[in-house]
Amino acid sequence: MMTLLRPLIIALGLMLIWQAIVWLTGAPRFILPGPLLVLETLVNQFPLLMKHAGVTLMEILLGLLLGTLLGLASALSLVTWGGLRRWLLPVLVVSQAIPVFALAPVLMLWLGYGMASKVAMATLIIYFPVTAACFDGLRQTPTGYLQLARTLGANRRAQLLQIRLPAALPAFGSGLRVAASVAPIGAVVGEWVGSSTGLGYLMLNANARMQVDLMFAALMVLAVMALGLYFFVNLIARRLTPWLSESTSSATRGDSL
Template identity: 70%
Template sequence: MRVVRALITAAVLLALWQGVVSLTGVPRYILPGPLAVADALQRQAPLLVQHGATTLTEILLGLVLGVALGGASALTLASFRTARRWLMPLLVVSQAIPVFALAPLLVLWLGYGMASKVAMAVLVIFFPVTTALFDGLRRTEPGWLDLARTMGASRRSVLWHIRLPAALPAFGSGLRVAAAVAPIGAVIGEWVGSSSGLGYLMLHANARMQIDLLFAALAVLGVFAVALYAAVDALIRRALPWQPDTHPTEEKD
């Protein structure tokens, strides 16, 4: 039912869009209608697939690396007092820096290829994942820790068997944010300097007044983002079956 409702909403919006374009007669190079975009999607499919593959690879690599690095740092911070003392201020300050401002530097250092885009995606993913998991690890129900202590558990055992599983829902929220921002990181990286990818294609099409192609690239990117978010969300739900569902998915109406 949810899917049907979403499809109907999308259809209505698309119809409105087409209506505005047809009624006002806006030229195609300013605002193409959805039919023109669909046409571009079909005509330029090979091009879109080629550049889409680049961007998708960057997003996925960035996601995997960013989540792995973020998870590892959160675990390190939670396990070692020294790490917390020395690295926490750094982490907090670095979060205040707009990461996107680093994009030109990354391109300078890592080149026009995929590496700089993956690095960009890793940077935007790293902080939400680290803070989400670290927060989760710090907020363990104190009663569980007491119980584990009377049971003679070592610190490592408590981290592994109690604090980490208890932090997984928080980690899941971080993962959802990561999935949502990963495409942004990759595309910003491509805008700053690249020779392939959907971000590159959008800039290129914009410069040549191929606005229908720009919209087509945007549509592909949108599909990536939604699919990625849905996949991550489904994965989290499957992995944490004990977690009471806070999403009002089964709204009774």
């Protein structure tokens, strides 16, 4: 019960702080609208917000899927082939020195102003955290497990699928959580650079028209969407590593005793 009430209590507390700031500063509604005004706009403009939210959600989900698949494939390649690791790993590290946001105009030029450029932007942001987390998890497989597998005659493919991958699942789950957190950033930044649909476009358009309440409403929808995506990915990550949940529960019970 408390698990369900805690997010509601936190949301209510943030709303009260927001309203208190509006009261104390006396900010006009075109600078900082109150939460009640934003909620009213959210209800009145709900069809419009859902129309743009559907586009942004599709961009985020496609980017998350592609970034995760590419990151997992890259991590497996880095672990499997040492020669490739010596060439690809430095490229991955150097690529992080380039601000991904600076690539948005280039992606618009190459892929156009449709959904493809936003999906590519989200994929690029997601790719490195997933690759790095999964690669670290695969490298940190306990040596004793691998030695036992070799003693039992397991080949490299069996070691990878039955030992390395299960051992890397906790790290992979952490990478997925980070990916779920940053995926909306890529999609929205892409929409800011050039788009005719999506929450990022709606926020930019509302800001230009001084419809700050609509901009905050779109931001609220985006925040709820991002939170829902994070908790969904977190649920999947916990399902992939049930032994971690059991050990955590056991430790909690031990502490309570």
